[in-house]
Amino acid sequence: MKIAILGAGNMGGAIAKGLVRSGVPAGDIALTRTQPGTPEDLAAAGLSVGTDNRAAVEGAEVVFVAVKPWLVSAALQPLAGALRAGTTVISVAAGVSLAELREDLSRARGVRLARVMPNTAVVLCCGVSGVAAESPEALEVARGLMARLGLAVALPEDKFGAMTALSGCGLAHALRFLRAGQEAGLEMGVPARMAGEIFAQVMRGAAELVLHSGNHPEAEVDRVCTPGGLTIKGLNAMERAGFTGAVVEGLLASLPEK
Ligand SMILES: NC(=O)c1ccc[n+]([C@@H]2O[C@H](COP(=O)([O-])OP(=O)(O)OC[C@H]3O[C@@H](n4cnc5c(N)ncnc54)[C@H](OP(=O)(O)O)[C@@H]3O)[C@@H](O)[C@H]2O)c1
Structure with a gap:
């Protein structure tokens, strides 16, 4: 499964390293950030980080959005035309609702949406993540991936604060x-x-x-x-x-x- 992770910071990096630890080939994960260069810890896990979000999401079945909450719209909106139907977009941004994500992707056809609230222990596959989604299909994909990284609990969105x-x-x-x-x-x-x-x-x-x-x-x-x-x-x-x-x-x- 090809996975893009937009935002190779604390959380995006932890998810990427956790996925590799859980058996996902590092070559199947495309990470991005705004500054060029791959941080050492990610390189050591066999991962590399680019700066081109459009190239990263091309052919991806799952796209994690792991930028700061106030940067989510700026990262997602330009990608609406590049995401293929059937792609599952999973946001980890705290406080950004599924409705707000859908608004950012209103021009994207057939894209499924989920949001998760993980903690950084996902890096060792012993994290805990709340998962909510617009559809059962998106919930299954998001929960399946987060379950590789620890406990994944399906939750209504109004419990994401908790x-x-x-x-x-x-x-x-x-x-x-x-x-x-x-x-x-x-x-x-x-x-x-x-x-x-x-x-x-x-x-x-x-x-x-x-x-x-x-x-x-x-x-x-x-x-x-x-x-x-x-x-x-x-x-x-x-x-x-x-x-x-x-x-x-x-x-x-x-x-x-x-
Ligand atoms: N940290 C946690 O414990 C935690 C827990 C749950 C949820 N979250 C959520 O995770 C998200 C990220 O938090 P964080 O702590 O990982 O922040 P962070 O360490 O600052 O990482 C954010 C990353 O996003 C990159 N970025 C910014 N704009 C981008 C864009 N347009 N395209 C691609 N990458 C872009 C930044 O790259 P540059 O540095 O190169 O600009 C940076 O690598 C937040 O929404 C937060 O709510 C975090």
């Missing part, structure tokens, strides 16, 4: 928790790198336990807590310091207005 906060921003929130664990380990005398590795694996283990069992997180917490033991003392100390409230406040503050 997906932005939970997944896109939530990745950074989770990393802040990781950093906090690392700092605590450091204060206990564990070297920073080792403390970071240990706590990252703890977070991975906690996530895997919940994902595999389907249990509520508190069911797994209960297994670790001995009555009167150290775990519950630590958890209660975290709550007295406002842990759950701080996490909820942080995620709500990351909820986009639109």
Whole structure:
């Protein structure tokens, strides 16, 4: 499947590298940006980046739009005549609706539209993406591709804001928790790198336990807590310091207005 990715920045590059990691031949992916030259990390994955969007979308079955939201119209409108019928255009631009994308492509005949809200962990095929589309066909193509890059969840468009906060921003929130664990380990005398590795694996283990069992997180917490033991003392100390409230406040503050 020939895939074009317009916008070889953080997200476009992560999707491209994730697709290669998932088995898509690098030669099937045409990336573009405005400045000439292929960034080193993309070249190392066997990818190359051009500057000609029309050439990139020629013959492409799927076109990802991964430019900043305010640049989507400028990137898409000139391509309306170049996209062949049956092409699926998948936008990752936060806050740009399917209706706005359709307006940009009003002159394009038979083009299918989808939008996804991924996070940058797609680079390692362990991302999470919300997917919405104008048609079941577009949804199938977009969800199939994003499922190669991690969990892909079909969502109504009005839940994309929540997906932005939970997944896109939530990745950074989770990393802040990781950093906090690392700092605590450091204060206990564990070297920073080792403390970071240990706590990252703890977070991975906690996530895997919940994902595999389907249990509520508190069911797994209960297994670790001995009555009167150290775990519950630590958890209660975290709550007295406002842990759950701080996490909820942080995620709500990351909820986009639109
Ligand atoms: N980063 C995230 O975690 C994240 C998460 C979810 C969704 N998104 C969405 O992903 C999109 C890109 O964000 P980003 O963080 O990846 O931004 P970024 O790193 O600034 O990348 C944007 C890329 O778009 C290129 N570009 C600009 N105009 C173009 C055009 N007309 N044709 C082709 N390429 C063009 C830029 O190229 P030059 O640098 O050469 O100008 C740059 O490589 C945004 O819409 C954002 O909402 C990002």
